[in-house]
Every structure is written in C-alpha cells, then in structure tokens.
Amino acid sequence: MGADLNVPSPSLSILETVLYARDLAAIEDFYRRVLGLEPFAVVPGRHVFYRCGNQMLLIFNPDATRHPPKPGALPVPPHGMEGQGHVCFRVSAEDLDEWRSKLTALGIEIEAAFEWPKGGQSIYFRDPAGNCLEFAEARIWGIS
Template sequence: MGTTACRADRARLGKCWDILMGADLSVASPLLSILETVLYARDLVATEEFYRRVLGLQPIAVVPGRHVFFRCGEQMLLIFNPEATRHPPKPGALPVPPHGMEGEGHVCFRVTADDLDVWRSKLPELGVEIEADFEWPKGGHSIYFRDPAGNCLELAEARIWGIS
C-alpha cells in the first residue's frame, strides 16, 4: 500500500488504526480469560439432549426456542437459536445487542491425555462419529466430532497451545 493510501486510511480509521498497527494498549486493564463461548443451533431440544447425554453438561438456564446455557469448568457455553437473537430486545428486556451466525461454529474442550483415551472409546459407543483424531506437530492430541447442529467440537490436551 502506498504512503498516501496509508495516511488516508489512518485519518479515516483513527484509533482503530493505532490498535491494528500495534499501538501501546498498556493503559487498558488486562483480560483475565474467556468467560463465554457461543454456538448456534436451531433445534435446541436436540442440542441440549446431546450436550447432556454425550458430554455430561447440565444446563443452568433454558429459554425454550431461544437458548440453553451450560457451565463448563469456570466458563460458560451458551447455545442460541440464531433466529431468536437476530432481533433487538423487546422493551423491558436486557439490552443485549442482536447477534447470530450462519454455518457451523467451533469450540474446543480441554481434557487430559488419559481422558482423551476414554473419549476415543465413549464417543462411538454413544453413536457419535469421530471426524478427526491426530497428534499436533508440537505435541498434544485432538479429537473432532459434530453436535446435532453441525458445530465442530474438539476435545484436546491444553499442551497443543503450550499450556500446562
């Protein structure tokens, strides 16, 4: 990109440009962790049953036709019906902005190496096809499979990301 184009982009984007170009953000408070992960599914009944039966997660909040929420360790897995969350909230409701997604999402659940061996046997017994099962080049193993909505689910050792 030419110098003139860069200057024009910087003028147009302002602070966003600084962030994109690596400006010092040390004045911001550090992020502690990911609190929520969101997937989308139109058939929440089938999806809730799958996450209960196959993954052993228990729902902590359910609004039929809108969402089912699960706790997983210290994080939350939120599954929304995309049709129910695309519209602005109704008067009097919490002002959560509209959101939604088309297509399959992805989430990875952290497991130990020993537990991965158990899952490798358990998933087929529960009628769940393992789509991929492999060792990462720098260490750690992953197993991939799908939920009823087609979301890509992964079980993996944390060491695939250098986390112990």
C-alpha cells in the same frame, strides 16, 4: 489511532463461548447424553446455557437472537450466525482416550483424531446442529 502504551493492559480470559443451533431440544439431549452437561439456564426456543468449569457455553437459536430486545428486556444487542461453529474442550491425555471410547460406543463419528506437530492430541466430532466439537490437550497451545 494507536494504543496508549502507558495504560496497563487488563488481564483477559474467556468467560463465554457461543454456538448456534435451531433445534435446541436435540442440542440439550446431545450435550446431556454425550458430554454429561446439565443445563444451567434454558429458555425454550431461544437458548440453552451450560457451565463448563469456570466458563459458560451458550447455545442460542439464531432466529431468536437476531432481533433487537423488546422494551424492558435486557439490552443485549442482536446477534446470530449461519453455519457451523467450533469449540474445543480441554481434556487430559488420559481423559481423551476415555472420550474417544465413549463417542465410539454412542455411535458418534470421530471426524479426525491426531497428534499435533508440537505435541498434544485432538479428536473432532459434531453436535446435532453440525457444530464442530473438539477434545484436546492444552499442550497443543503450549498451555500446561
């Protein structure tokens, strides 16, 4: 089935990014202590949500979200994943140096730090659930 080329394409942007973790208490501590994020919404054992600028970072316990919603609950379809996810936080070049120093001071291993072939730098590290987190300049994607 082909796309109708006469229909205008809606403008898109990312509203939510989702990671999964079973130990939400460790996640909440890490994201507060390391990234300075305060929870926007918490349901113990189910999720911790964070506002990041004009976007949301949602961290769910996959064991709690794999089940269909109970009668009367919001009809959110079951979801969840196994394994490590990835999210990249947009930072300036100056902020990247500060984040590198902060992670090092907190004893958090930086797994990789490099300049991309077309410009811009990234550093990679992990949260307590093993999710791969990245700080990067937007210019790695040609975004100013």
